[in-house]
Amino acid sequence: MSIEVGSKLQGKVTGITNFGAFVELPEGSTGLVHISEVADNYVKDINDHLKVGDQVEVKVINVEKDGKIGLSIRKAKDQPRQSRPHSQRPRHKGNDQRNNKENFEQKMARFLKESEDRLSSLKRHTESRRGGRGARRG
Template identity: 40%
Template sequence: MSSELLVGNVMEGQVTAIKEYGAFVSLSGGRSGLVHISQIASEYVKQVEDYLVVGDKVTVKIIDISDAGKISLSIKQVAPLGRRDGTIPEPRNERKPLSKPATPALGRPERKPRNHDAGKEKMNSLEEKLKKWMKSSEERMQDLGSKQKRK
């Protein structure tokens, strides 16, 4: 493993700090880099602490070095980590059904199941409103026309 800090190099490091967005890893030469939470494991990582603790030795790959000298690292591109407790997280694309519907207290109205017949009723209602509006509009136009003739 190379000790040179170049994009693509794989090296050993030690976790020095954990934040909600990732883990800082100390590298050779006194430099350190960040392993973003999305670069820790192949599956969805909710909490960094489920996979890493301060003091862990890790193998990382340098995936970017910014113009400002910030080093971005990846663990999952070398050897994705498993959870510390050995459990397997839920797959990312499968979602649990909500245990309870959204409440109006949150400012969101409760949704009613769709009824395809209701769409027809709404359309009829819309057509009726449109007919009333057209009739009213025509009456107003006639009134305006008769007022113009009187002048």
């Protein structure tokens, strides 16, 4: 069985790096699952998702001329269709939108406070290294 783009295969994780995981495929070939192809959400640390020796299902997303094989775990999962008939779409009420707006405003207020705190801390630290305000020079 040759390795073709679009095919789904079972493999074993043989190595983990900060940029992805190496997976041994049938017939002894090895491919790379880039960190962006491990899960649907953001992956900060690949070790939270994979361990050496894990059996994983991967989809071949590219095979380069030099023999490098690009793999994806997230594309190998059977995903439900995204589009739904209009009648089955969730209906939103006015309250939901107002709550989302409040949540956004709360998040924005928290962000501004944290940002101001960081700036004041940085300013104090910088001024103390330069001698502060009104320090005499020379």
